[in-house]
Amino acid sequence: MRLxxxxxSRFGEDLGAQLRAPAVIGLSGELGTGKTxxxxxxxxxxxAKARATSPTYALVHHYDTGSVPVYHVDCYRxxxxxxxxxxxxxxxxxxxxxxxxxxxxxxxxxxxxxxxHLHLSYDDDPERRVVEATAGV
Numbered sequence: 001m002r003l004x005x006x007x008x009s010r011f012g013e014d015l016g017a018q019l020r021a022p023a024v025i026g027l028s029g030e031l032g033t034g035k036t037x038x039x040x041x042x043x044x045x046x047x048a049k050a051r052a053t054s055p056t057y058a059l060v061h062h063y064d065t066g067s068v069p070v071y072h073v074d075c076y077r078x079x080x081x082x083x084x085x086x087x088x089x090x091x092x093x094x095x096x097x098x099x100x101x102x103x104x105x106x107x108x109x110x111x112x113x114x115x116x117h118l119h120l121s122y123d124d125d126p127e128r129r130v131v132e133a134t135a136g137v
Contacts (some may be wrong), residue, residue: 002123008034009041011131014055016045024097026104029120034129035102038118041071041102046070059127060087069097073107081108114128 019025025042027035036054043052052072059077064115071092078084080116080132084107088116092099093112119132 001133002125002128003131004128005034005037008038008131009018012038012041014046016042019098021044021098023115024093024099024101026111026114026117027056027100027102027120028105028117030122033104033122035120036074038120038131039100039102043070043072069095071097071099073099073101074107075101075103075111078103078106080107081110084108085114090109 001011003092011118019042023095027038028033036052040052043063043065046063047065047067048070049066050063050076052063053061058113059074063072069092073087073089075084084095086112087107089099089110089112099112101107101111101114104117117134119134121130121132
């Protein structure tokens with residue numbers, strides 16, 4: 001899919017509204033392709049009360065939707081996959097949460113299995129992003 005910023009937002013909100021816990025969504029792609037923007041839209045679609053922000057330094061943010069816990073994990077700053085061991089994925093899975101993971105490939109074997117993997121990339125048109133979706137990884 002080739003999406004403008006508003007279409008990417010609408011796609012994320014629709015995805016969020018359709019997600020049922022537990023679910024693990026991976027988001028990959030170069031810096032600046034819209035992974036956090038897409039997470040924000042997914043969280044809006046899920047009914048999150050707070051605006052999602054990038055957990056680049058905190059690594060994990062938790063959002064309250066009133067019905068299901070949502071975790072936003074950013075693995076970009078991990079220097080080695082073993083650092084993901086302490087991110088709490090097991091606890092998140094036990095909570096039957098929705099887990100949104102940016103850069104899941106950096107978590108190596110510590111990342112939970114993905115139900116859906118979204119890869120974002122730049123399009124020839126600088127106003128658009130390419131989103132490729134695959135089922136679990």
